[in-house]
Amino acid sequence: MLHIVVCIKQVPDTKIIKMNPKTNTMDRSSAPAILNPYDTHAVEEAVRLRARYGGRVSVLTMGPPPAVKAIKKCIEIGADEGYMISDRAFAGADTLATSYALTKALEKIAAEYAPVDLILCGKMTIDGDTGQVGPGIARRLDMPPLTSVNKVVELNLEERFAIVHRKLEDGYEVIQSTLPCLMSVEKTINEVPYSTMPNMLRAARYQPQIWAVSDLPNIDKTQLGLKGSPTIVSAVWAPQKPQGGKLIEGDAKQQVEELISVLMEQRILFEATPRGGEH
Amino acid sequence: MEREAEQFHGQHQGIWVFIEVKDGAIAHVSLELLGAGRMLADKRKSLLSGILIGDQVDHLADELYEYGADQVYVYDDPIYRFYRTESYMRALLDCIRKHKPEILLYGATSTGKDLASAVATDLPTGLTADTTQLDVEADTGLLQASRPAFGGNIMATILCKKYRPQMATVRPKVMKALPQQAGRQGVLIQERIAITEAQIRTKVLEIVRSTIQRVRIDEADIIVAGGKGLGSPAGFELIHELAHTLGGAVGASRDVVEAGWVAHHHQVGQTGVTVTPKIYFAIGISGAIQHIVGMQNSALIIAINKDPTAAIFQASHYGIVGDALTIVPMLIEAFKVAIGRKEEVDVGKI
Numbered sequence: 190m191l192h193i194v195v196c197i198k199q200v201p202d203t204k205i206i207k208m209n210p211k212t213n214t215m216d217r218s219s220a221p222a223i224l225n226p227y228d229t230h231a232v233e234e235a236v237r238l239r240a241r242y243g244g245r246v247s248v249l250t251m252g253p254p255p256a257v258k259a260i261k262k263c264i265e266i267g268a269d270e271g272y273m274i275s276d277r278a279f280a281g282a283d284t285l286a287t288s289y290a291l292t293k294a295l296e297k298i299a300a301e302y303a304p305v306d307l308i309l310c311g312k313m314t315i316d317g318d319t320g321q322v323g324p325g326i327a328r329r330l331d332m333p334p335l336t337s338v339n340k341v342v343e344l345n346l347e348e349r350f351a352i353v354h355r356k357l358e359d360g361y362e363v364i365q366s367t368l369p370c371l372m373s374v375e376k377t378i379n380e381v382p383y384s385t386m387p388n389m390l391r392a393a394r395y396q397p398q399i400w401a402v403s404d405l406p407n408i409d410k411t412q413l414g415l416k417g418s419p420t421i422v423s424a425v426w427a428p429q430k431p432q433g434g435k436l437i438e439g440d441a442k443q444q445v446e447e448l449i450s451v452l453m454e455q456r457i458l459f460e461a462t463p464r465g466g467e468h
Numbered sequence: 469m470e471r472e473a474e475q476f477h478g479q480h481q482g483i484w485v486f487i488e489v490k491d492g493a494i495a496h497v498s499l500e501l502l503g504a505g506r507m508l509a510d511k512r513k514s515l516l517s518g519i520l521i522g523d524q525v526d527h528l529a530d531e532l533y534e535y536g537a538d539q540v541y542v543y544d545d546p547i548y549r550f551y552r553t554e555s556y557m558r559a560l561l562d563c564i565r566k567h568k569p570e571i572l573l574y575g576a577t578s579t580g581k582d583l584a585s586a587v588a589t590d591l592p593t594g595l596t597a598d599t600t601q602l603d604v605e606a607d608t609g610l611l612q613a614s615r616p617a618f619g620g621n622i623m624a625t626i627l628c629k630k631y632r633p634q635m636a637t638v639r640p641k642v643m644k645a646l647p648q649q650a651g652r653q654g655v656l657i658q659e660r661i662a663i664t665e666a667q668i669r670t671k672v673l674e675i676v677r678s679t680i681q682r683v684r685i686d687e688a689d690i691i692v693a694g695g696k697g698l699g700s701p702a703g704f705e706l707i708h709e710l711a712h713t714l715g716g717a718v719g720a721s722r723d724v725v726e727a728g729w730v731a732h733h734h735q736v737g738q739t740g741v742t743v744t745p746k747i748y749f750a751i752g753i754s755g756a757i758q759h760i761v762g763m764q765n766s767a768l769i770i771a772i773n774k775d776p777t778a779a780i781f782q783a784s785h786y787g788i789v790g791d792a793l794t795i796v797p798m799l800i801e802a803f804k805v806a807i808g809r810k811e812e813v814d815v816g817k818i
């Protein structure tokens with residue numbers, strides 16, 4: 190039977206987040222926490238694959254206690270079970286330490302339920318936006334990583350292979366991989382429909398299993414959290430905005446004339462034309 | 469996985485760039501990284517090397533020297549005909565373990581990110597994602613890699629103090645390639661590992677290139693970009709028309725792309741393309757930070773917006789407060805006249 194685990198993360202909605210202009214820090218409380226949009230599509234894809242092939246969809250997150258909400262959102266989309274690892278020892282993890290902790294939890298899920306055939310991740314998150322956690326998990330579990338997947342053509346559970354489309358800068362490639370494997374998915378892979386009432390009711394009541402470090406067997410604590418992270422964030426600042434320039438005054442006709450004469454004077458327009466031009 | 473990279477005892481040396489090859493040619497981002505890598509190598513008084521993996525690629529080394537590389541490590545074998553994580557990763561891990569670089573840069577492309585994440589886990593070492601600024605401490609070799617995070621709301625400098633190599637993926641179009649120096653020489657180092665098809669668990673069955681003629685906004689000198697302020701797909705037609713008049717490319721804000729007025733590859737910004745044209749027109753675009761980060765390095769930015777307090781005016785060199793639907797048609801006419809006159813002058817000169 191097909192067992193898919195989807196790794197998901199709760200993130201601040203970066204569209205709404207505000208910066209404190211005095212301290213140059215983020216006001217995290219200004220932004221609602223949401224399920225990472227790419228992960229929404231990963232969960233939806235898992236649910237669709239379950240509809241095609243049968244099996245179970247588990248979701249896994251590492252995060253602080255409020256991240257339970259993100260798991261409930263996955264149950265609404267149609268996931269079967271949720272797992273969360275939550276412990277102060279995970280705090281400050283970079284992608285290397287994050288993929289380590291998640292791998293340990295994935296091993297436990299596999300041991301307690303069933304071997305994992307497929308791991309799905311989002312292409313990236315909208316807060317850290319590194320896209321490095323998925324491939325990191327794949328390496329640790331020695332699975333082929335398939336990044337930027339925007340279509341799952343086939344899973345063949347008898348012969349143990351998958352065929353996917355992997356997005357490239359100017360097209361896509363069709364890849365065949367052995368199973369188990371890890372896929373990180375693009376948003377274009379599917380459209381997420383509205384949740385059904387039964388799933389919403391189930392989500393409202395649902396409580397995921399929550400594990401601390403001590404619940405994960407064979408874990409090397411030196412590889413967790415800040416201590417296990419080779420990268421550190423040494424400085425954070427607001428991106429510098431260019432200084433405001435000159436507003437061109439007058440009515441529309443005068444504005445247009447002045448802009449053209451500015452460009453003529455600076456000769457930029459005509460020097461620029463050949464390379465960008467069509468002639 | 470053993471933690472071999474932890475005790476580096478300073479024997480790691482040199483700046484490396486992973487060279488991405490597409491359809492037999494070097495990807496432009498790799499040349500940009502050689503430009504950035506040259507600056508780092510000069511500061512560290514060390515060598516700049518390219519890592520070239522592929523099938524029949526060793527002749528490309530000459531071009532890499534001309535763009536700043538001192539030496540090029542080559543893994544040339546039919547098994548590398550297509551990029552596959554497992555085969556490329558094995559070659560790269562072999563090279564890193566053997567020659568121990570201090571810093572290794574990759575383009576933040578679908579290939580570069582995929583490869584870098586896999587390699588970082590195996591070494592293990594730190595990997596800074598999607599870097600837009602790079603510097604190095606001349607005496608210690610500590611790489612300062614800065615990157616946008618939280619949807620472009622903040623910039624962060626990331627350090628990797630204890631592990632080597634220090635690795636980063638770098639966003640295309642942010643670093644500058646050096647001018648090509650014809651005839652500049654370097655050293656080719658042939659490398660080889662024992663690797664068979666049976667050891668690789670993925671196969672590339674087909675590569676499908678998009679057949680739509682793309683407007684390469686990342687290469688255009690003039691970009692006319694439009695936003696929600698154009699009001700409708702019909703209003704957005706004005707953007708196409710002005711771009712056509714100027715021989716430029718069409719850019720767009722994300723909201724316009726999401727509304728379906730224009731395809732995604734026109735999107736400029738954090739989740740779109742980073743552009744550096746000579747002239748950037750931002751028309752009916754409010755100037756959200758995620759848009760600004762993608763165009764702020766344009767040489768000349770001209771904004772047209774009916775709201776005098778729009779943030780875009782803070783980010784532009786010249787601004788016109790007014791209705792785009794009135795101003796743009798007038799601009800198109802005026803440019804037609806101005807450019808026409810210019811062509812006459814040129815013809816007269818010849």
Ligand SMILES: Cc1cc2nc3c(=O)[nH]c(=O)nc-3n(C[C@H](O)[C@H](O)[C@H](O)COP(=O)(O)OP(=O)(O)OC[C@H]3O[C@@H](n4cnc5c(N)ncnc54)[C@H](O)[C@@H]3O)c2cc1C
Nearest residue numbers: 196197251283284310311313314317319320321322596597
């Ligand atoms: C300002 C800033 C900059 C940073 N820069 C770097 C950097 O350059 N390099 C670096 O190594 N770390 C960096 N980090 C740390 C990084 O954000 C964290 O390690 C983060 O927990 C995971 O990275 P991500 O959010 O980028 O995930 P991504 O790798 O973008 O996530 C991809 C997918 O992995 C899965 N996933 C990710 N996190 C979790 C989770 N907690 N639980 C379950 N599934 C998950 C999801 O499926 C997600 O869609 C930075 C942190 C900050 C605050």
Ligand SMILES: Cc1cc2nc3c(=O)[nH]c(=O)nc-3n(C[C@H](O)[C@H](O)[C@H](O)COP(=O)(O)OP(=O)(O)OC[C@H]3O[C@@H](n4cnc5c(N)ncnc54)[C@H](O)[C@@H]3O)c2cc1C
Nearest residue numbers: 204619695696697721722737738739740752754756774792
């Ligand atoms: C994680 C993340 C990533 C993002 N990535 C990107 C990205 O890559 N690129 C991007 O662009 N955005 C991105 N965004 C979205 C961004 O935050 C803004 O929502 C978007 O740029 C706004 O588009 P707009 O300026 O076209 O529309 P609006 O914000 O609606 O602005 C329209 C403007 O037009 C003006 N206007 C209205 N009528 C007229 C008229 N007749 N004549 C002249 N002016 C007029 C208005 O005054 C207004 O300033 C991202 C957001 C997030 C959260």
